[in-house]
Amino acid sequence: MGELLSYACERPLPAGTLVRVPLGAREVLGVVWDADEAPGGLPEGTALRPVAGVLEGLAPLDLPWRRLVAFAARYYQRALGEVALAALPAHLRGLRPEQFARRLRRPTPPADAAAHTVQQSVALTTEQASACARIASEPGPFLLFGSTGSGKTEVYLRCVQEMLQADPTAQALVLVPEINLTPQLEERFAARFGASAVVPLHSGMTGPQRLRSWLAAHSGAARIVLGTRMAVFASLPGLKFIVVDEEHDPSYKQQEGARYSARDLAIWRGREQGAKVLLGSATPSLESWHASRPPTPEDPGGGRYARLHMPSRIGAGALPRVRRVDMSQQPRHAVLSVPLLAAITERVARGEQCMVLLNRRGYAPVLHCADCDWKSDCPHCSAHQVFHKTDRSLRCHHCGHTVRVPRHCPRCGSPDIRPMGRGTEQLEEQLCSLLSEVLRPDRTPVRIARIDADTTRAKGALEQQFAQVHSGAVDVLVGTQMIAKGHDFRRITLVAAVQPDGALFSSDFRAPERLFALLMQAGGRAGRDAVYMAAQGTQCEMWVQSFCPRHAVFETLRTHDYPAFAAQQLRERAQAAMPPFSxxxxxxxxxxxxxxxxxxxxxxxxxxxxxxxxxxxxxxxxxxxxxxxxxxxxxxxxxxxxxxxxxxxxxxxxxxxxxxxxxxxxxxxxxxxxxxxxxxxxxxx
Structure with missing residues (x-):
């Protein structure tokens, strides 16, 4: 392979053993690899440097894990060692053998008595039971195409439950696209299986925390690993079941270093390790949708995935009614259309919650001088610096360069510099002004909150803000795509997308697919509690403000018809020879x-x-x-x-x-x- 290095050792070491080896003047972590993949014989007289130490007490990384790493390196055109070491916890890479031995001697927390006891199991709907039955009886892989609120998570829980009960050594891997979705899902799995049966694995954890989770998975003590894309490389010797939630999400594709797709590697790993794989989404990626196509006379083989369909919401809850507003018919520079503002006012007055989506953070994308046409360009990037009003800064979201907002135009000296465009910070400010006279049922003022990357930087801030929404302490939630995915908000009855047109004219052929998925996911936050909606006596709604309200994306969104949208997009992809047809x-x-x-x-x-x-x-x-x-x-x-x-x-x-x-x-x-x-x-x- 040309990427393996040879070292001398006094005793034979099995493949997969972790060792410390000298590399130049440094000492680094290494993995003993399979002898049949080693390069040819060494030149005569070559003196090998000895292995510096072995991490004793740790079982070797098994063959399926090594095959996964080798495949990822080969397919994504990276060095084997780069992928192998990146797949191991960073904290492990810095420990010497004696330090690791001390780490293993530390007392572990007492096991939860209910760690392997299934609790709080709920009755399945007919659609959920049918999906579970097919997963149990067929080899897969499976694509679970379920509407938002149809109970896909319960299918995950039940399938994992049956797998754990059938095999006392089995393990499951559950992947989620983003860190902020991990605690919510972890709570549900921990409530069902016991806290000590589930370990998280994501980049938001500290080094020691990640090492602790990795060791629990590697030893088999953790029955379930729940994490983001990095968790696809977790060492799971008993792996029998893999779930990829929101499988369409682009966050599963690593964008630095080895640019792997965790979703695609999960499919490969499941096949190689004999584990069933379940992909779930209300808006599947077009690649997965095409791969799960049913057989037809023209295509008798069909796709290689089995498609499972759950179109109904739990509790007979209805999907939101989609209302489109033509912004060309509204007053110029209007933030919210007149009918949307009236609808939000009415919902808040009844004690209901609303969600307003704008996928752009900051106050405005750019500052502009009307006199000389100066714009707040970043001096280091071919991009604008975004205006953040809260701290009066101009910040580049690409390189991080930050400066104070100038008092006058740096080019001509004019004091007339103004923001152009709109971000979530400005939208929050304008909503506070537009809704300043609106009162809640208890006659208190409306409460507006914003959730985006700027408001959730502090540790624990995201969980605290979501808790406020769940508790009803927020009436109108403003945010980016962070608020649109996977959250089970029970009292939101109206969702509005105020500025979605940018993606319609992107040069990226995947832009319509991403926009449709985002809007469908956002709309799915409304009306999730059928009992609450029945008590309110209203129908949940999704509002879309657009200058192109008749665009095909919005036409299919109006009827929540993902199959029609996918069929139209796949026809265009086939004509242009774009993935999945190339x-x-x-x-x-x-x-x-x-x-x-x-x-x-x-x-x-x-x-x-x-x-x-x-x-x-x-x-x-x-x-x-x-x-x-x-x-x-x-x-x-x-x-x-x-x-x-x-x-x-x-x-x-x-x-x-x-x-x-x-x-x-x-x-x-x-x-x-x-x-x-x-x-x-x-x-x-």
């Missing part, structure tokens, strides 16, 4: 100048054609172009798209091209090149 990779180059970045990509493309690399005849290499945000932190970025109708051909070519890219990288003609990387199955183009 397979893509991006090669990106970062350099001091755009000319160097694009020159490197052009030279690498020319070298591939000159060498007639294997697989090239089935791969199209497009010319290099700048990224949409082409400069970040004074680094110019360019990309080149690769497309192939066959995944195997693309992989074959990338494997052969890697050495050409490395050779091109060292060509003196490309001085100034900082880095290059390959992104297989990219989500953003």
């Amino acid at each position: 397979h893509l990779a991006l090669v990106r180059a970062d350099a001091r100048t755009q000319e160097v970045a694009q020159g490197f990509l052009s030279a690498a493309s020319a070298a591939a054609h000159a060498a007639a690399l294997p697989g090239l005849e089935r791969v199209t290499l497009f010319p290099p172009v700048p990224l949409a945000i082409q400069r970040v932190a004074n680094v110019e970025r360019a990309q080149m798209l690769l497309e192939s109708p066959r995944r195997a051909a693309l992989q074959h070519f990338l494997l052969a091209w890697k050495s050409v890219l490395q050779a091109t990288r060292h060509d003196p003609a490309h001085k100034g090149l900082i880095r290059w990387l390959v992104d297989v199955d990219p989500l953003e183009i």
